[in-house]
Amino acid sequence: MSDCHTAPPRVSRRPATGGADARLIALAGQPNMGKSTLFNILTGLNQHVGNWPGKTIERREGDFAYKGHPYRMVDLPGTYSLTANSPEEVIAREFILRENPSLVVAIVSAANLERSLYLVSELVCLPVPLVVALNMMDVADQEGISVSAKILESALGVPVVPMTATRATGVNELMEAIEQVLAGKCPVVPCRPEVRADHRLVMEEITRQIDSHVPLPYPPEWVALKLLEGDSEIAHTMQTALPSCNWEAVQAILLQHDDALLAVASGRYEWIGQILQVAVERPKMGQISLTERLDRWAAHPIWGLLILAGILGLVFWITFKIGAPVQNWLSVEVVARLATLARLALAGTPAWLSGLVANGLLGGVGAVITFLPIMVIFFATFAFLEDVGYMARAAYVMDNLMHLMGLHGKSFLPLFLGFGCNVPSIMGTRVVDSRPGRLLTILIAPLVPCTARLAVVAFLAPAFFGSNALYVSWGLVLLSMFMLVLSGTLLSKIIFKGQRSAFIMEMPLYHLPNARTIGLLVWQRSMSFTKKAGTKILAMALVIWALSVLPGGELNTSYLAQFGKLIEPIGKLMGMDWRLTVALIASFPAKENAIAALGVLFGSSPQGGLTQMLTASYSTASALSFLVVTMLFIPCMATVAVIRQETGSWRWTLLNIVMMLTLSFIAGISVYHLAVLLRLS
């Protein structure tokens, strides 16, 4: 029976008469197992399509003949089990039990027996002959899965016929097996899943209570099993059928053994596991074994975190080694020269026009555009990490850390998204069911450093710290993550009081990166960034420029300077002058505006670009403080709007702003004064 033949099926499609002499065959299987394909092969055009009585679920049946024997086949709805979880499952089992078919054909997938044998584990318990159609042998072959139909047949105790319905192979063998079983030439002695010893006694007790009251055609043992499984339909039937004292006794037993629900299903999976152990061979693929080997380190709770920190460091190293020199070249050789040329070209025009082009346009947007190479390298390295499958591990080890700190597990997905952008991260908190849990996640999500924040750091760190930029950037990311864990832990202790819930994930296999996928991601993100630079950042740069020249054309007496000096005392606490303070505030509409604002305020000169100007203007302590505050400062305007939308409350939105402001100011003040103490100023 295990040989596949490619001969066309020898069935003949009878006129759709059926008739009382026709052998009734029920075709059962889970969805997408090829049930309809087999049904169509056997019945051809002789099909009747209607609805199941009282349901809107399609009922298909058809007639055919094989070796002169008439058959009527009923295509049962696709079901995962025979427990009343859905109307389809009720229909399938009621048909098998009430219509008394001559035989049931269970169609399973050879490529996914772990899942598809569950229905078989239920069918073997019913008083009806069973034949298993082991479909999708071609898919199993392609995936390198070797299934022995002979061993499976011995283990199940019912005929197993390998087939590939899409190619019509194995259909004759299936019909032959059906003929043999119906002729009594092939004994069917199904091996049924065992009920665990402790639950067997319970089942026997329930069977004793219901035995003489079970309505036909249900087998009492099967009913007892279904009651243990918590089947609502059977419970309702038995409540009606049983005398009240028996029903109360049954209910009392079920209440005492509410764990039986999972125990019965567990027994079936044990049964499936034992069968597959002998009947299925999955070759250990090199890719899987490589993934396992790598994950011993990459997904390890401690090593995984160190590797993540190392990879982040490597990303910054690549960025600074390749991106920073290109950015510097663009800044000095392109933007600064263009600004000089613009001033020369506009020498005869009003001063405001020359200022607008040289300082507003080129100083602001030009500065932002110069860090496109840095962004491209960032996007490329993160796209590479995503494409090889590493980002899932990064999220996994981070989430493990948060669990160790007592943070709620359901926050995983939103926080994972936050590395890209905080906006979808906040929206992603919809996966968190409880209101407090969701609010907590929303409050801490902006602490995940988004690409824009990381890019600002990647631009400014080399300007301020030269060769030490790598360590500073790396430390800033770690500081953000530390603040995230710290805030999460504190808030979790207050709101959740140690409650833990589970999050299960299946990580993708590591695989070779696809250049096209990475290229597309880099292209899309770069285009998105360029569009932002040409719209929001341009608008903000022009506003800042206008405020920096009005009313008299002098920066030091401008509205911006007046505003900056008004808030300068707060900045001074963190070692920042009014220009850095204004740049920080300008980052509210979009994080990149911090660079645009500095570009406008410092302008471009023939002596060098913005980076050179910044290096010359600020002490290490002030620069460090500015970067720390930038990393922890209130999120961008879009994120704040989404926080308002998702919390539905200005109170929580303001709380987030206050929390982020407090965190960033405390961190900024501490870092600045510590740096001064360490004589880094």
Add this chain to the structure above:
Amino acid sequence: MMLEQLMAEIRAGGTLETGTLAVRLGTSPQMVDAMLEHLRLGGYIQAYSNCGDVCQGCSLKSSCGRDEKAGTIRLWQSSGK
């Protein structure tokens, strides 16, 4: 006991990974996958095949597509049942 052990792991909370779960339960990742599907159908856990409108504009959207074989991440969450 496999399904009960899996449920016990889920009830204990924390972030679980299917490969690690398979090792802990002494079975294959495919069996863990089948049992997770069983628990999902029984309402014990919820699956996230995609993030719906939440993903609009997300740079990591492509990482979460359940139907894509390579580079995907499949997620389930305890429903508290």
